[in-house]
Amino acid sequence: MKIAVIGGGPGGYIAAIKAAMLGAEVTVIEKHRVGGTCLNVGCIPTKALLASSAMLAGIREAESFGIKIDGNIASDFSAIMARKDKIVDQLIAGIEFLFDKREIQLVNGFGKLVDKNTIEVTKEDGTIEIVNADKIILANGSVPVVPPVFPYDKKVIITSDEVLGLEKQPESLLIIGGGVIGSEIGQFFRTIGTEVTIIERGEHVLSFEDKDVAKQLQRQFKKDKIKVMADVGVDKLEIVDNKAVATLSNGKQITTEMALVAVGRKPNLANSGVQEIGIELTERGKVKVDEYLQTNIEGIYAIGDLIDTAMLAHVASKEGMVAVENAMGASKKVNYAAVPRCVYTEPEVSGVGKTEKQLQAEGVEYHVGQFDFRALGKAQAIGHIQGFVKVMADHDDKIIGASIVGPHATDLLTELSLAVGLGLTVEQVGDIIHAHPSLSEGLMEALHDVHGECCHAAPKLVKA
Numbered sequence: 001m002k003i004a005v006i007g008g009g010p011g012g013y014i015a016a017i018k019a020a021m022l023g024a025e026v027t028v029i030e031k032h033r034v035g036g037t038c039l040n041v042g043c044i045p046t047k048a049l050l051a052s053s054a055m056l057a058g059i060r061e062a063e064s065f066g067i068k069i070d071g072n073i074a075s076d077f078s079a080i081m082a083r084k085d086k087i088v089d090q091l092i093a094g095i096e097f098l099f100d101k102r103e104i105q106l107v108n109g110f111g112k113l114v115d116k117n118t119i120e121v122t123k124e125d126g127t128i129e130i131v132n133a134d135k136i137i138l139a140n141g142s143v144p145v146v147p148p149v150f151p152y153d154k155k156v157i158i159t160s161d162e163v164l165g166l167e168k169q170p171e172s173l174l175i176i177g178g179g180v181i182g183s184e185i186g187q188f189f190r191t192i193g194t195e196v197t198i199i200e201r202g203e204h205v206l207s208f209e210d211k212d213v214a215k216q217l218q219r220q221f222k223k224d225k226i227k228v229m230a231d232v233g234v235d236k237l238e239i240v241d242n243k244a245v246a247t248l249s250n251g252k253q254i255t256t257e258m259a260l261v262a263v264g265r266k267p268n269l270a271n272s273g274v275q276e277i278g279i280e281l282t283e284r285g286k287v288k289v290d291e292y293l294q295t296n297i298e299g300i301y302a303i304g305d306l307i308d309t310a311m312l313a314h315v316a317s318k319e320g321m322v323a324v325e326n327a328m329g330a331s332k333k334v335n336y337a338a339v340p341r342c343v344y345t346e347p348e349v350s351g352v353g354k355t356e357k358q359l360q361a362e363g364v365e366y367h368v369g370q371f372d373f374r375a376l377g378k379a380q381a382i383g384h385i386q387g388f389v390k391v392m393a394d395h396d397d398k399i400i401g402a403s404i405v406g407p408h409a410t411d412l413l414t415e416l417s418l419a420v421g422l423g424l425t426v427e428q429v430g431d432i433i434h435a436h437p438s439l440s441e442g443l444m445e446a447l448h449d450v451h452g453e454c455c456h457a458a459p460k461l462v463k464a
């Protein structure tokens with residue numbers, strides 16, 4: 001069977017590898033470099049930059065660990081960016097290696113759907129190649145949303161695409177949108193010395209998460225001297241004398257060297273041929289798929305940021321695998337019950353399943369258990385005591401949601417993802433012996449707290 005995949009991001013490249021593993025003849029059409037948003041201008045570059053700023057923050061705290069550092073401690077922006085580029089290049093080379101070994105054909109160019117079996121690829125030199133396939137996987141991904149009234153010149157007014165390729169560190173940066181991208185990039189720049197202001201229309205940063213969770217991060221932002229202005233929008237954004245001038249909905253004006261627009265992303269459908277051949281979209285303008293990830297046109301599947309599921313790399317990859325299996329005869333569905341949400345700031349933030357505010361909005365009765373990291377020996381030993389673990393359970397004791405804010409929150413989440421995904425109870429998971437000393441004890445204590453059986457420290461809700 002011939003399978004063609006449009007887009008080589010974490011959705012598309014995983015779909016391609018899976019298809020090759022299942023014996024298909026696979027072609028990937030990619031207009032840029034494989035790896036997509038995730039590897040080129042998303043997950044990996046941001047995490048590489050945050051690792052540099054975390055290193056700097058750690059060195060600044062060295063004295064409190066009994067380590068004396070004499071001399072000047074300074075960040076080198078070009079070296080930080082070069083390290084990031086090297087990591088990205090290595091990972092991209094890894095995907096190309098896997099394509100090569102799996103005999104996946106990579107066609108560099110812009111792919112346009114012509115019909116259910118044909119893609120017209122326009123290459124950089126203008127030549128056209130036609131790719132025919134029995135089944136097609138659409139993995140075109142997404143691009144940043146920039147309100148059309150903003151003068152997006154890619155120099156003063158920028159998006160995440162440009163900020164990750166800057167050659168010079170800005171002295172001041174206005175970030176419009178305090179979501180995951182705005183929070184991560186904001187903290188990186190502030191730690192290396194840029195003046196950062198975050199404007200958030202909602203009540204707090206990370207507006208999806210519960211207030212008590214987001215407030216922990218905002219507390220750190222205050223310490224970092226990141227200005228967070230919540231409950232306010234940007235009415236006007238102009239470029240004056242090569243600077244960004246924002247007029248806020250509360251009448252205030254802010255002038256910065258650059259403004260980063262981080263208000264969301266939209267599916268990358270321009271000139272894709274998707275609508276022209278009659279593929280239906282959802283009300284939100286995403287590609288509509290059934291539970292098997294097939295579009296309304298038989299044999300054409302869509303995955304990742306293009307469809308109306310969480311815009312996350314791991315979701316795209318899972319959908320890529322499932323779509324390919326279905327294209328090759330299976331009838332599989334993605335289990336969306338336990339999609340991990342991770343934010344790689346300091347402190348890290350993570351969550352799975354329902355938040356408390358979702359449960360309250362849905363009128364679901366639930367029990368909550370919470371444990372503060374500061375009461376853990378391991379947290380004290382490593383000097384990261386901020387934050388807590390919170391677990392929500394339904395009346396049958398099933399774990400239906402969890403949030404972690406604190407050290408290694410993104411790695412710790414996996415145990416609770418497993419619990420939510422498998423429908424495990426508080427008793428089942430809380431009964432397991434957790435290593436001492438480890439941060440995972442925080443999970444166990446929070447689970448015990450659901451039943452009022454937490455042995456360490458009076459479990460007190462952290463006030464928002």
Ligand code: FAD
Nearest residue numbers: 007009011031036037038042043111141304305311312313
């Ligand atoms: P994409 O990664 O967007 O890939 C689509 C690919 O298709 C691109 O390479 C594009 O060039 C190509 N393409 C599009 N149209 C065509 C065409 N017509 N012809 C040829 N090629 C085409 N997610 C996480 O899970 N964790 C994170 O930590 C995280 N951090 C992020 C940080 C930032 C700054 C950003 C912007 C995003 C982040 N994300 C993160 C989100 C994540 O990057 C996306 O959810 C993920 O990349 C989506 O994968 P995809 O394969 O659907 O699309």
